[in-house]
Amino acid sequence: MKEFAFIFRHSNIDTFHPSPEQMQERMNWLASIVAQNKLVDRGNTLSPFEGNAKTVIKQDLITDGPFTEIKEFITGYLVVRAQSIEEAIEVALANPIIKSGGSIEVREIIKRY
């Protein structure tokens, strides 16, 4: 079994706060991962809001960001277990974020230690 990080990206700041229905859809998706024993780490949500997010480049170069106006900002991550990247993609495709114009980056985890 391999592990894959799912990195969630939204394209619209308005969809960051889900409606109760969207929340239920997400929860249902997550429950299906748990029920398949494929969840490795529940991960976290990352705040995209100004003042809570900075990009650190060097001492004098700390920028605001991510910029939610650029239509691609990371809002969270989690880790799933799957046989292959194809299986992981199938799991990702069922996530409701896909319907709302967001995307999921699927990356196999390489364990260094």
Added chain:
Amino acid sequence: MQKHQELLPHLFRQEYAKIIAVLCRQFGILHIEVAEDIASEAFLKAADHWALNGTPENPCAWLYTVAKNKAKDHLKHISIFENKVQYDLISLMPDNEFGFEFNEQIIADSTLAMIFAVCNPLNSKEGQICLALQILCGFSVEEIADALLSKKETIKKRLLRARAILRNGAFEIKPLKESDISSRLNIVLKTLYLLFNEGYFSKSNNKLIRKDLCLEALRLNLALTEHELTNTPNVNALLSLMCYQSSRLDARTDNGGEKIVFNEQDKKLWDDDLIHKGNYYLVCAFTGDSASTYHLEAAIAYWHTTNDKDKWHHILDLYNQLIGINSSSSIALNRLFAVFNINGIDAAIAEAEFLDIKKNNYYHQLLAFLYTKKNPSKALKHYEQAISITRSKIERQMLRKKMLALQIENNQQPIVLGLRTNIQYDDPVTGSSTLSSVS
């Protein structure tokens, strides 16, 4: 005066147990009878007083105040008339004036401790369930007897034994310590599981009381998640399981109390809200490593709520894991149903031959179901055997109906089986049924 007459029974269910828990915090569990008398007196007084003067603005606070005053009177009384033992009891109390305070925190702590006190491993599981219903849920002996389909005398005896053990256990009604939790949480969960089962699989004809049992188990389980120390993955997994199962409570029996099997249920009657709650607690139950039987059963119940194309594969996979931990007959039978859904009738029948549970009525029901198309006369034989084993009148009626339908379908002369009258059986607590079963 209609209003208080409706309100009081409702309040009784909710508040009677809380008042006893808080009073026991001061009196000690040894004197639980005193606490119960005081709580009952408070409700009696409410019935009289509210009928004359109307319902007070805050009925709970009113009941608490009366209980508090009666508790103080009781202590005053024994301190005057009795010996040093009771004197010591009073001097133990940190502050006599505020000793019987009812606030949210004290009620929550005392209720939680009371759950742990009732779930004493020294008591039989039947005893624990009766005690839980009486002390934690405010059920009367009649209601318990009705819910468990037992005689009142049996319940009374069982309660007497259970209460003696409870008193001698000297479990303190105080904020729980970590050691209490680690030593008893599993037993608490097992009792709540059985309590829920008792409602969910009850043979009682009283639909309302069955639902009450399930909701009480849910309520107590919810109380565990609301407390930091008891909000563990297993507690969440069991709560998730109960939510999923409860979502089908209205769909799984018809108005006459007859069971409707999973495949024939009206899915519109499933309670979506409870399914969403089940999802939420299932995610909360996630640990990252080992899974308890509650996790596995909750995951199975999750798949039953979906239309996923692979759901039966997931369900069989989960049953294969579950049967490694708990090889009870109901799990074996439910697993067999999953085998049937994936590998077909012949595979399921072949596996059934290896099961050594020929005295189990559900075994015969399942085989009757499997043989229905393949070999109707064998199916009829299994129905007959199921009918001769079951102790439930409703179930017998349902099985007879199915037999009759099968006979008509196959142009056979209906066989009239000897009718048995409605016998009240003593001990319906099987403990072997599992919540994940397909019903």
